[in-house]
Amino acid sequence: MNLGVDLLRIEDVGISFAIVGGPLHAVRRANLRVLPGKVTALVGESGSGKSVLSQAVMGILPNTARVRGRILFSDPEKPGTTQDILQMPRDGPEIRALRGSRIGKIFQEPMTSLSPLHTVGNQVSESLQIHTPMARAERKARAEDMLDLVGFPNPKRAYDMYPFELSGGLRQRAMIAMALICRPALLIADEPTTALDVTIQAQILQLLRGLQAKLNMAMLLITHDLGVVANVADEVVVMYHGEIMEAGPVEAIFRRPGHPYLKGLMAAVPHFDLKPGERLKALREVPVNVGNLLGKQTAPASKGPDDIVLSVRDLTKTFTIRKSGWFGGDHQTSVRAVDGVSFDIRRGECLGLVGESGSGKTTVSKILMRAVTPSGGSVIFNGRDGPIDVLEAEGDALRMLRAKIQMVFQDPVSSLSPRMTVENILSEPLEIHQRGNAASRLATVKSLMQAIGLDPRFIKRYPHSFSGGQRQRIGIARALALGPELLICDEPVSALDVSVQAQILNLLKDLQKELGLTYLFISHNLAVVDYMADRIAVMCGGRIVELAPREILLRKPVHPYTRSLVAAVPFPDLDRPMDFKTLKLDSASDTSTWGPQFRDEGDEDMLSPLELGGGHLVLARRTADVSELRH
Structure with missing residues (x-):
């Protein structure tokens, strides 16, 4: 496989953490690739090592982590050059030039990822301030354009708002604007829709797909929702307990799942085609033993509709919401x-x-x-x-x-x-x-x-x-x-x-x-x-x-x-x-x-x-x- 073809290539990466009683192996011999302009979905349960792997790509692993292997990044703006992210000095100028500029990241929880003390515009334009020699007015105009692009109804007003004034969906859009403001070649989206309503999730997915095509950007999408994967991904990588179990194009993975873990994940998803009385197949069944439980306290049987x-x-x-001004004049609104x-x-x-x-x-x-x-x-x-x-x-x-x-x-x-x-x-x-x-x-x-x-x-x-x-x-x-x-x-x-x-x-x-x-x-x-x-x-x-x-x-x-x-x-x-x-x-x-x-x-x-x-x-x-x- 030609190295120049892959935007990101992870080779034999192992990540362990030093803890009392011996090292904890979070990722073992991981191999995966992200192609330019394509979406690769990294799927698995909590604790399977997905987020740790994405932190290694961004160079933000904690000090206790020990990493081996290679993470190769081929920047399309520098044809013919491939950089190994793991060889870069921690927090050195090379990794800082990549992080936020060429590789962007959307975090899972927008409320804890956004600073409550700074306005949305301030946070979105911060990356531009760090990575580009732009005048302040130009930065503001770029940030407002980006807020417009990610679907803010009034970008000029949103620029001066604080995160707590926004709904969950708009906060997630602000996170996306922060990650994309420098037009990165690779976007890492870590569970970008987990905490959102189904309609807002659909908006964010549509937005990410549209932006990815418009900016010709590659995306590493980390999720455990197979419905999201089927609608967005080009390639799928399945992780379990730090090991990659299966990888391939989305067509092959969904139509012909090979590994029992992937088949189990698919059978565990509730869907509208379940027949009455049909059960979900959990990967690990929980034995229910209510024989000796509160035997006499069961509710009486139903007597009909x-x-x-x-x-x-x-x-x-x-x-009733009370708003008070600086000079008195309290007024109340009711919701x-x-x-x-x-x-x-x-x-x-x-x-x-x-x-x-x-x-x-x-x-x-x-x-x-x-x-x-x-x-x-x-x-x-x-x-x-x-x-x-x-x-x-x-x-x-x-x-x-x-x-x-x-x-x-x-x-x-x-x-x-x-x-x-x-x-x-x-x-x-x-x-x-x-x-x-x-x-x-x-x-x-x-x-x-x-x-x-x-x-x-x-x-x-x-x-x-x-x-x-x-x-x-x-x-x-x-x-x-x-x-x-x-x-x-x-x-x-x-x-x-x-x-x-x-x-x-x-x-x-x-x-x-x-x-x-x-x-x-x-x-x-x-x-x-x-x-x-x-x-x-x-x-x-x-x-x-x-x-x-x-x-x-x-x-x-x-x-x-x-x-x-x-x-x-x-x-x-x-x-x-x-x-x-x-x-x-x-x-x-x-x-x-x-x-x-x-x-x-x-x-x-x-x-x-x-x-x-x-x-x-x-x-x-x-x-x-x-x-x-x-x-």
Whole structure:
């Protein structure tokens, strides 16, 4: 293979870290290439060595790292010359001339990668200041052009804004502008869309593809999302435990996967073609043992479709924002986060709640948990011991309610106390509700550990010694400790790898079946909701715009917002590429792009839920033609 052909060539690279007890080998004998103007995707689970390899290319590995091998970079602006990045002095002039100028990088978490003390324009133009002898006015003009190119609606205004004033999607765009301002030959994108909504992810992918073609730039895309890979990559490299298992063109990898690990990764991804009752195939199955778990505390069996566990009616929540000027003149603005939300959850079912960030999903869950007081509406919980008014409950009724409704949080790291052992974490709810004595509580903790597939011997460990998936299982066990009837799961798998996500989803399904649990499952990943939910409610702007059984909603969506969400899901299938041309990405929640029958024009003809048959409701004008909506 001609060396001049490859923009980046990694040869026999091994990376190890010096730790107590001998070296930790993060990468072993890695070989891969990135061709000019092409996208190479580096795929693997957390801990497989992907990010460490990208740090070696950028020359930003920590001092404790030991690296061997060669990383050859052939700059198209210097034909015939190839530089070995590993031979360059650490932080010397050669590597600094490459970093940020010829090789750019987008980091995973835009909030921690951007300085909170500097404006966006200041940070974007910093690379130009370091690498080019430009006048200040010219730098500013270039930075504004780049902000325009990455899709900022008002680049001149954005130049003077701070990162905290931007949404997650715009912060990620600012990161992309910083990485591309010097027109690098190679862009390293480390999980650039992991923390984003499905519609914003589609925008960022479309943007990266467009920029990559426009600037004739090569890209090393690090991700664990095979849907993203199928839509963007030209070549794929699969990593597992620091070793490269398989590499080749995207066609060959997806149509004829050879390595069992890659086949396992593909089988672990939830997709819309799963048959009812079909399970995800996790790489490492978690044995679920609920035989001896809270045997008498399982929820009662459902008495049919009219057996409602939770009834929510006309829920509203308005937040008041106070802005004060230098010279007094305070003025208040109010934001309606939840606007007339009504739904029922039937006993034993899983209701999915879907929507972009800011649509009001989490506010609804906090109201149900009594963490936020609503401005209006009613919530009735029909438990085993009779109905309880959730919003009015006090004293014993509230204590009972706290045991009946439990929550599994999004981030398994911040929702578990780092100062408590697993035993303390799992026994705390039992102590608060005065259940049993010390011996019976210990027995319950051990049976909870077995139920979620963790060894009971680990109960003296602290959360930091577990992986992300294991921590999320501990969070689920804590929620189950009091034998609840309703579990509210707020994005429980969004922070996890595909393979670990499959474990957690299968665990939740098994627990639901064995314990007769009822779920409210909140997520922005439609494929995950499709796998978990029986019925799905779609939220936009604080309202439920569509509600239907899952097989109807995801295959025949009626509301334009739901259609945009479904169209933005990247499939891990080369025959179903994302249709970037027809995607109204900038305007999924922009009501002006919706049909007139879905818009609230502020007149008498108000929007209300219209019944389309089969439990399918859509928010539309009262005068809208139902038969027309169905088509």
